[in-house]
Amino acid sequence: MLRLHLVGDVSSDRLAAVRPVLDELVDGTVTSTSTGLHVDGWMYGEDARAANRELLSALRRIERRTRLRATWSTGGIAYRFFDYVPKGVDAAP
DSSP: OEEEEEEEEEOOOHHHHHHEEEHHHEEEEEEEOSSSEEEEEEEEEEEEEHHHHHHHHHHHHHHOOOOOEEEEEETTEEEEEEEEEEEEEEEOO
């Protein structure tokens, strides 16, 4: 299992309902923004894609129309996702 650093934004029609799931799954901070929730923390997973899928699936069990824009970093590499779709790989900042 890899320890992955997550920086992402969550938007949903039911932010109050999805926030407890974020607090439970992500070891870090969840802050409110004008467009939703901003997440900065850590999760464990087999890889970035598996961790992204686990988090988004858990959020969508609460509210189907939840969206996640996330960057998962480990080992100097950053993996970007929009919902379940990988959007690119970069050197981690």
